[in-house]
Each structure stands twice: as structure tokens, then as C-alpha cells.
Amino acid sequence: MAPLLWTLAAAAATAAASLTWAGGAPPAAAAGGGGGFSEARVARWAAAALRHVAAAAPCPERGGLLPRPQCQRLARLSQGARPAVYVSPPARPGHKVRAVLPDGWGDRRPGAPGGPSRNQSGGQDALLVLDPSPGASFGHPLLLFYVDFNISPRRCRSRDRLYLGSYECLTLAQRSHCENQLKRRPGRGKGRSQWPTGRVRREEPPVGLCEIHFLPMAVTVQDPKHLQKLHCVDLRGYSPCPQPLPLVGSGSTAAYCELNKNTRRCHRQQLPMYKSCRLYQTCDHAVLIAGGWQEQVTYPHHAQNLLLFYQMLRQNGFHQDHIKAFFANEGQGSVAVKMGDVHPATEKLAIRSHLALLCRSLHCADSLVLYLNSPAASDGTMLLWDANHNGIADPKERYPISELLADLENCNARRVLLFLDQSYPGPLAKKLRASRHHPNVVLVHSTTSTTTGGSAFAEFWAGLQPDQCLLQYISPVGPWSAVLASGVPAQLLNVTLAGAPCRSVPPLGEAERQRRYEGCQNLPTMLWYQSRHQQLPQEDD
Structure with missing residues (x-):
């Protein structure tokens, strides 16, 4: 070794x-x-x-x-x-x-002993x-x-x-x-433990x-x-210092806004979510969350990853108004110039409310794409941004996988594609495999270590073309893996990103694919009214 x-x-x-x-x-x-x-x-x-x-x-x-x-x-x-x-x-x-x-x-x-030291x-x-x-x-x-x-x-x-x-x-x-290192774990030494009934259960290494x-x-x-x-x-014989991404206007010039309170400190309007779901129309939607935890650890490749994925979505027919990006703090710099309106990652309430609107509204979202490139803890928790600059991830500054899965539970979108470009995808993949409340969620992540940095994941998906099948795009490449929830059919990946079939006979032309699957499609009035009558009894209950 x-x-x-x-x-x-x-x-x-x-x-x-x-x-x-x-x-x-x-x-x-x-x-x-x-x-x-x-x-x-x-x-x-x-x-x-x-x-x-x-x-x-x-x-x-x-x-x-x-x-x-x-x-x-x-x-x-x-x-x-x-x-x-x-x-x-x-x-x-x-x-x-x-x-x-x-x-x-x-x-x-x-x-060290249990008591406090000097x-x-x-x-x-x-x-x-x-x-x-x-x-x-x-x-x-x-x-x-x-x-x-x-x-x-x-x-x-x-x-x-x-x-x-x-x-x-x-x-x-x-x-x-952290967990007590002296704690006795089942199956230590053999990686297995015995249940009271005699069954053998394998233990994952901590x-x-x-x-x-x-x-x-x-x-x-x-x-x-x-x-x-x-x-x-910068010391001779050691790696040079990484250069942070310049964030213009961040810090003291941006007031911390409590989104759950109506105060004058909220200098920024909340995310205009009412434009996301229109009557008699279904669309492809995307939510992008990227950036570092603080200015010191926000690097240029974070902005590059966000821009690459945004350009790929636009190439695959996603409308600009239906791509909501949350990046760093108020000073997004060149990212906002190239992508339009970019929201700060401090707006956790807006992120969850937007996902709830897309998932709870019938026929609002056809393909719902999430791209996550935020720092992550070993339990899968995403760190959004240290808005109050105290160095501690407060509840409003972190996004645990339990909350993410709750927001996507029984989502009414036709398919939910979750692209995870961050460390420690294991906890989310494990919970998703065992879930029976995410019948249309697919998790795509890297099977190799993400601690090398860079934009390998985003660069790979940046090459996805509108007529390419997701299943065929993933299969030839070893480092990428797709995880489906319990009982989810693999057919969710046997389509393009916009949901067009891969092997239709006769093959779809470019104009027909754009008209029937990409962007937005008009719903028949009868279908909308039927779904509306189905939703009303559920709301009354």
C-alpha cells in the first residue's frame, strides 16, 4: 500500500x-x-x-x-x-x-477524557x-x-x-x-451481526x-x-492556495433576510413562484443549488458547474423562466450575468416552497430536474450558505436529506431526475432505495470520489443532446450510477431528459420532439378538469 x-x-x-x-x-x-x-x-x-x-x-x-x-x-x-x-x-x-x-x-x-480540557x-x-x-x-x-x-x-x-x-x-x-469511537458496534471484526432470530445482517463500515x-x-x-x-x-513544497471566486456585493452590503418574517430587512422580493404553474399547461422544470458554504470556500468551478448544467438544460428545451438557480450569497458575480436572475442559496424557504408547488400541483411539471452541487456533510446534509457568518450551520442554513425527500414525496411530476454532484451520496441513495413514497424519483451520482474537485460531473452531462436517451447515455460510462427507489421501473431512464421516447416507430423528428415533449405543452381542457376534481377531495380531507 x-x-x-x-x-x-x-x-x-x-x-x-x-x-x-x-x-x-x-x-x-x-x-x-x-x-x-x-x-x-x-x-x-x-x-x-x-x-x-x-x-x-x-x-x-x-x-x-x-x-x-x-x-x-x-x-x-x-x-x-x-x-x-x-x-x-x-x-x-x-x-x-x-x-x-x-x-x-x-x-x-x-x-481525551470526557471532561473539558484546558x-x-x-x-x-x-x-x-x-x-x-x-x-x-x-x-x-x-x-x-x-x-x-x-x-x-x-x-x-x-x-x-x-x-x-x-x-x-x-x-x-x-x-x-461525533459517535463514540469506543462504542461497541455489531459485527466488529467480521462486518456482520446476528439478529435475535438468527438472521445475519451485514454492517456497513462507519x-x-x-x-x-x-x-x-x-x-x-x-x-x-x-x-x-x-x-x-503559500509554502514551498506544498500545494498552492486555491483562489476563491470573487463575489461582488456579498458580505456587509447584503442584509440577511428572514424569509419567514415580513420585515423591512427583506430588501429582495421573494421568488415569483406564481409564474411556475399555468392553467392548462405542463412544463419541464429545474432547480439548481450550487456554491460553497462561505466566500473562502466558493471556487470558480462552482460557478462553472452551474453554468454548464444551465446551458445543457436550455439546449434540451427547458425555458429560462422554469430554471430556478440558487447560488452562494447575494453577490453571484458573472453567474448572474450569463444566466439571468440567480437567487442566493440563503433562501431555503423559497427553495422548499418552490419544490412543494411543483410537486403538489397536478400536471404542473413533466420532467423535474434537480442539480445539487453544494457542500455536503457525511450524512448527506447540504450546507446552503453561512448567512449570519457565525461558522455554524443553523437550521435555516442547511438542507438535510430528510427534508429533501419530504419535499419530493409522492411528487406529481411525471419524472424527477436528481443529479447529485457532491460528496457522500451514499446516505441519500440508501434512503431512496428503501423508500416507497418516491415512485418517480431517479438519483444520478458519481460512483468515484468527488473530493478531487473540478467539473467532471457537470462537463459529462453538458454533452447531453435533446435526442439522447438517458439510459444509453449513462450505461457506457463507468463512473456514473443511477439509483431508483423501491419498485421504481427503469423505464424512467428510457427517455430523453424532456421525456421523449427513445425508440419510437417511426422515429420522432426534431420538430415533432420539440412540439410534443420539450419545454411546455398545452393540456386538454377535459384532462385538466378531471385532475382538478380529483385534487379537490384530497384537499378537503
Whole structure:
């Protein structure tokens, strides 16, 4: 096995060999690429951190530095990737910094006792983050370390801590509120467990229990504004810093709008949903959700993915008014210029209300297409946008798969095509397979790791032509997989994106396909009245 851990260790040795720092007292904090610390000092920390992690390989069953699932996942990452380095600037004397993660404070230490530690209550002197997949969409595994000063060698040395010299101590952090690593799981060692009736049940290996999947927000404990202090550092021997997408007009110029309250702070009109469903007409609709969780982790490929998928929909006959895109915050930049009206991803209520309108209205949607390219947690939860800038995913800022499936339950659209271009599609695929309330939902996702970033998924689907069958388009390509709910016929994929049959005799001409299937079609008046009378008793009940 040639895991990433050994590759990172080799990179660390190369970087460490190029340094001229020679022990003794650490260099004083100086202006430089380390966000206030000297580059040599940050490089020394990064090299020591990589050697510290490499000591966990080859992932022992018990007693290793990292939990075995986390160690194995890090070992399976791309061998050639070199981490990008993030560090927090020096805090003021007497001040500490803490790491805030979307699911809460990320300050639990592996092997630490249950009670709070000194660092849990008072913070740390500095934070160090190594990103093995720089520029990739989150979430994916990161390495977060605490750096504490004025720590004696005796106090620092333990299984999960490393003494750096000069009274500096390095500690590997894990996500808080994660599942107990010491919890006894069924079938440990064999991957199987016995039911009381004697049946054998296979257990799936735990994924991402205590891993950190998102770039944390480093905040000063005494700072009430919780401003981000973590910044990327370009170091020789490490990956260059990813360049965020410029978002014009985001931040302080855009007021946070509570969509469930009628206040003056709602400077933006809500999504005009009344235009989506017209009488005596059925149309193809699409909802696109993309972007990063914060400006710092919103990259150009997020905008590129959204634009590629939008252009593909337009090429397949979708009307511009029936494609609702939700991207980043108020400052969408060039995306809004090329796509027209793009709504911020902060409008969760508008997203769910729009899906409810399309799914609850009879004969409103023929093909309903969803494209999801937002950051995702290991349980499949989408992070929309950190609207209040506190670094924690509040209920209005996250979109769990339970809510998504509830919005699509028994949808009245002819077919629902869910294109998932994000990390961790497993939880959604598992729930969809077992569901009996999604008889027309098809999930299309990548079977390979999405932590490499880029636009491979969007570029592949950008080539879909109006006359191509979905089933034939997917089958020859290995990395893509389609998941159908329980009892869903595969015929849902044996059509074009607009619902035209693939093997009609005689074959459909381009003009006939556009007239009968693409865009919008007029409904017979009798059919509309019959469906309306069927819906009224249901509403009365």
C-alpha cells in the first residue's frame, strides 16, 4: 500500500530539509506568508504535523493515532496530492483562538477524557489546517491541529500530542459531537451481526465519524464578531492556495433576510413562484443549488458547474423562466450575468416552497430536474450558505436529506431526475432505495470520489443532446450510477431528459420532439378538469 500518509511524509521531509531554522527559541512572529508567523515557523509546524500523521500508518486495528476508519480513508486519497496549508495569525497577548465547525465547536481530542480540557475552555494559541484536496468541494477529510505555546515537554507528550521543541505543542483535533469511537458496534471484526432470530445482517463500515470535513472558522475567543482568522499560506513544497471566486456585493452590503418574517430587512422580493404553474399547461422544470458554504470556500468551478448544467438544460428545451438557480450569497458575480436572475442559496424557504408547488400541483411539471452541487456533510446534509457568518450551520442554513425527500414525496411530476454532484451520496441513495413514497424519483451520482474537485460531473452531462436517451447515455460510462427507489421501473431512464421516447416507430423528428415533449405543452381542457376534481377531495380531507 502506498497511501497518502507516506506521500505526505515524504513531502514533509523535503520541505523540512529546505528550512534553515536550527532549534533554540522559535523565531518571533514576523509579517510574512504565515498570516503573521514566519514562513519557516509555519513550514516547521506543517512538516511535523505530516510526520505525526504518517506515524499512524499502516492503520493498526487498535491503539493507533487516528481511528481506523479515518486512517484508512486518508490512506485512500489521491497519492499525488500535496496539502495546502492554513494557519491562524498570532493572537493578542492573553487571547486564544478556537475552531468553529458547521456542526459546532471542533475542539475534541482523540483519547481525551470526557471532561473539558484546558484548551476546550480557553482555546489555543494557533490553528493549523492541512487540506489534502485543495480546491475540492467540501466536505472532504481535513487535518486540523492545535498549536499551544509555553507547554513543557512532559505535559505535551502523549499518544495524540507532539512536542515541537521550544515549548510548542501540537495536537491533532477531531470533530466534536461525533459517535463514540469506543462504542461497541455489531459485527466488529467480521462486518456482520446476528439478529435475535438468527438472521445475519451485514454492517456497513462507519464513514467519517469524527473526521473534519469543512474548513473551520478560526475566531478569537474574546471577539464578539467571530471574524475569520484562518488564512491559506503559500509554502514551498506544498500545494498552492486555491483562489476563491470573487463575489461582488456579498458580505456587509447584503442584509440577511428572514424569509419567514415580513420585515423591512427583506430588501429582495421573494421568488415569483406564481409564474411556475399555468392553467392548462405542463412544463419541464429545474432547480439548481450550487456554491460553497462561505466566500473562502466558493471556487470558480462552482460557478462553472452551474453554468454548464444551465446551458445543457436550455439546449434540451427547458425555458429560462422554469430554471430556478440558487447560488452562494447575494453577490453571484458573472453567474448572474450569463444566466439571468440567480437567487442566493440563503433562501431555503423559497427553495422548499418552490419544490412543494411543483410537486403538489397536478400536471404542473413533466420532467423535474434537480442539480445539487453544494457542500455536503457525511450524512448527506447540504450546507446552503453561512448567512449570519457565525461558522455554524443553523437550521435555516442547511438542507438535510430528510427534508429533501419530504419535499419530493409522492411528487406529481411525471419524472424527477436528481443529479447529485457532491460528496457522500451514499446516505441519500440508501434512503431512496428503501423508500416507497418516491415512485418517480431517479438519483444520478458519481460512483468515484468527488473530493478531487473540478467539473467532471457537470462537463459529462453538458454533452447531453435533446435526442439522447438517458439510459444509453449513462450505461457506457463507468463512473456514473443511477439509483431508483423501491419498485421504481427503469423505464424512467428510457427517455430523453424532456421525456421523449427513445425508440419510437417511426422515429420522432426534431420538430415533432420539440412540439410534443420539450419545454411546455398545452393540456386538454377535459384532462385538466378531471385532475382538478380529483385534487379537490384530497384537499378537503
